[in-house]
Amino acid sequence: MQRRNVIVVGAGPVGTVAALACARHGHTVTLLEAQTRIDDSPRASTTQPPTLEMLAELGLIEEYLSVGLVSRTFQFWDRPSRQLIAEFDFARLKGETSFPYVVQTEQHKLANMAIARLRRMENAEVRLGERVTGIAQSADAVTVATPRSTIEADYVIGADGGRSTVRKALGIEFEGYTWPERFLVITTKFDFQAALGCCLRTYMEDPGEWTNLFKVAGDDLKGRWRAVFNTREDEKDEEALSDAAVRARLSRIYVPERERDYLHLNLYAVHQRVASHFRRGRVFLCGDAAHVNNPIGGLGLNCGIHEAWHLSALLNRALRGENADLDDYEKTRRPLNIKYVQEQTVANKKRLEEREPAQRAKRFAELRAMADDPERHKAFLMRAALLERS
Numbered sequence: 001m002q003r004r005n006v007i008v009v010g011a012g013p014v015g016t017v018a019a020l021a022c023a024r025h026g027h028t029v030t031l032l033e034a035q036t037r038i039d040d041s042p043r044a045s046t047t048q049p050p051t052l053e054m055l056a057e058l059g060l061i062e063e064y065l066s067v068g069l070v071s072r073t074f075q076f077w078d079r080p081s082r083q084l085i086a087e088f089d090f091a092r093l094k095g096e097t098s099f100p101y102v103v104q105t106e107q108h109k110l111a112n113m114a115i116a117r118l119r120r121m122e123n124a125e126v127r128l129g130e131r132v133t134g135i136a137q138s139a140d141a142v143t144v145a146t147p148r149s150t151i152e153a154d155y156v157i158g159a160d161g162g163r164s165t166v167r168k169a170l171g172i173e174f175e176g177y178t179w180p181e182r183f184l185v186i187t188t189k190f191d192f193q194a195a196l197g198c199c200l201r202t203y204m205e206d207p208g209e210w211t212n213l214f215k216v217a218g219d220d221l222k223g224r225w226r227a228v229f230n231t232r233e234d235e236k237d238e239e240a241l242s243d244a245a246v247r248a249r250l251s252r253i254y255v256p257e258r259e260r261d262y263l264h265l266n267l268y269a270v271h272q273r274v275a276s277h278f279r280r281g282r283v284f285l286c287g288d289a290a291h292v293n294n295p296i297g298g299l300g301l302n303c304g305i306h307e308a309w310h311l312s313a314l315l316n317r318a319l320r321g322e323n324a325d326l327d328d329y330e331k332t333r334r335p336l337n338i339k340y341v342q343e344q345t346v347a348n349k350k351r352l353e354e355r356e357p358a359q360r361a362k363r364f365a366e367l368r369a370m371a372d373d374p375e376r377h378k379a380f381l382m383r384a385a386l387l388e389r390s
């Protein structure tokens with residue numbers, strides 16, 4: 001039976017970063033991915049400053065920047081009146097980070113570039129199309145089974161997404177709830193920056209239906225926009241995905257009738273859940289396998305990458321026989337996700353959908369006051385960028 005230092009299950013952005021970080025520490029690593037190619041449907045793209053610092057240390061930053069878009073600012077708008085309420089500028093974080101901006105790079109690009117690096121390393125192995133079906137562990141090894149092979153390792157990182165086989169095999173609860181509405185992502189070539197004067201990350205608040213606008217480079221690097229909407233709670237999937245409903249949504253974000261074509265639709269259920277444990281023996285959970293949240297604020301995937309980073313450093317010490325408190329991973333990362341990701345994303349969502357006019361007016365006044373006050377502006381960004389605790 002093959003024996004490795006680390007097996008990573010799942011070649012999403014978190015698993016690939018975990019595998020690359022462990023391999024760069026010099027350990028033997030096998031990355032197992034169920035699919036034969038990396039899913040390139042529109043998912044996360046916002047990469048926060050501390051994550052960029054990690055990608056720089058992994059030697060990926062130049063390539064990452066070359067296929068993404070730098071976004072220094074983000075804005076809040078009142079959608080019904082088409083008014084800019086406040087703008088926040090990451091340039092205020094100069095001195096706190098080498099990357100005072102976010103980068104919008106689609107997550108499949110990160111996974112593919114990390115896989116390409118792993119394939120060039122002698123101590124790393126990437127196996128696509130090999131689904132993990134079972135895990136067993138003893139005091140000194142973990143055994144991972146796939147339909148094709150059985151591999152033994154010192155440690156296993158389960159980065160196999162929200163429906164994690166690894167988490168289920170360990171009998172770990174995924175505590176939390178699912179929101180009644182779904183989120184719809186419409187990808188379009190319509191240029192919102194030119195038409196509305198908004199920036200590349202724009203949050204449009206509206207009592208009935210909010211919209212978040214993001215520009216990404218696209219695989220052709222020609223640029224496209226993703227407009228994310230909430231559905232009505234009683235809206236059926238077929239209705240939300242119907243051409244008429246999609247065009248109506250585009251009309252509500254001021255796209256002229258003749259330009260309401262779209263490239264792609266993505267409708268998905270949104271959850272707030274955290275695994276009751278992030279570690280069992282020699283097996284650890286990372287990324288969506290450990291927690292899922294609504295995407296408002298671009299925090300979940302960033303947090304997952306920070307976990308991959310933290311865990312690979314701990315496993316490196318343990319594999320070198322140095323003093324490593326492996327319990328520190330769950331002790332640190334679980335409360336951090338609850339406080340900085342779950343709480344913030346729930347609050348972000350509630351603010352976007354506030355219906356009460358007086359509360360909306362108060363919120364807008366608060367945002368403007370915060371943007372105008374240099375100290376509060378910076379404090380807000382430190383938290384929003386996960387720099388306060390990364």
Ligand SMILES: Cc1cc2nc3c(=O)[nH]c(=O)nc-3n(C[C@H](O)[C@H](O)[C@H](O)COP(=O)(O)OP(=O)(O)OC[C@H]3O[C@@H](n4cnc5c(N)ncnc54)[C@H](O)[C@@H]3O)c2cc1C
Nearest residue numbers: 010012013014034043044131132160161165268287288295
């Ligand atoms: C439809 C959708 C849209 C989203 N949109 C946004 C967004 O707009 N903004 C945002 O910030 N976040 C968004 N997210 C969340 C974001 O995509 C995730 O946080 C991110 O993908 C987490 O990365 P990950 O590597 O932990 O997991 P994933 O990206 O889910 O990767 C897990 C990998 O594990 C593989 N796998 C699963 N089971 C096995 C197995 N048994 N054996 C081997 N491999 C396995 C899967 O094939 C997959 O490649 C979205 C998520 C979804 C599902």
